[in-house]
Amino acid sequence: MFRGVAELSLDAKGRMTMPTRYRERLTERCTGRMVITIDTDERCLLLYPLPEWEIIERKLDALPSFNAQARRVQSLLRGHATDTEMDNNGRLLLPPPLRQYASLDKQVVLIGQGKKFELWDAATWSARRDEWLAEETVGDTALPAELLNLSL
Numbered sequence: 001m002f003r004g005v006a007e008l009s010l011d012a013k014g015r016m017t018m019p020t021r022y023r024e025r026l027t028e029r030c031t032g033r034m035v036i037t038i039d040t041d042e043r044c045l046l047l048y049p050l051p052e053w054e055i056i057e058r059k060l061d062a063l064p065s066f067n068a069q070a071r072r073v074q075s076l077l078r079g080h081a082t083d084t085e086m087d088n089n090g091r092l093l094l095p096p097p098l099r100q101y102a103s104l105d106k107q108v109v110l111i112g113q114g115k116k117f118e119l120w121d122a123a124t125w126s127a128r129r130d131e132w133l134a135e136e137t138v139g140d141t142a143l144p145a146e147l148l149n150l151s152l
Contacts, residue, residue: 002112007122010106014099015091016119019110023090032086036094036119038101040076043124045094045102047110047117053081094119 006019018026026032026049035053039046048056060078063070080101084092094104107122120128 001114002117003114004112006110008108008110010094010099010104010108011091014094014096014104016094016108016110018086018090018092020090022112023086026086034084034086034092035081036084036092036098037077037081038098039118040073042118042128043102043121045098045104045119047092047119048115050083052115057081 002022002025004021008016008019010016023032026034030049030051033050035048035050037046037048037053038044057078060074063074065071080098082095082098084094086092099105102119103121103124104119105121109120109122109125111118111120111125
């Protein structure tokens, strides 16, 4: 399971160095092979270890082909999916079209989300996080039933 927030920098070639705390697990789980795609709801990227992405891909294949929303999600996720591999220094190359989609320039934030990671532009992440916290404080959104019984 991947968790935690890491502030990182992209180098001039668009590479990021995966934090040390994740490298061994990624090497064991997928020999450093990952898939990067876009998030369809937010302007960030999703990074999946290859075995986790293959599960997502099977789920995408099972979606109904005559449903417009399903086709949209299939096209966006699979169409932007890009294979990448950690090099010996733990770096991943982020392709220019994906960096452009998420407005990634220099400072980025990598967020562990269990079986995958989210990668955000640092300023976008800070603004979005603050919006979410303000929403929770104001109580404008109703919690899903699944969260009502969650004890932290």
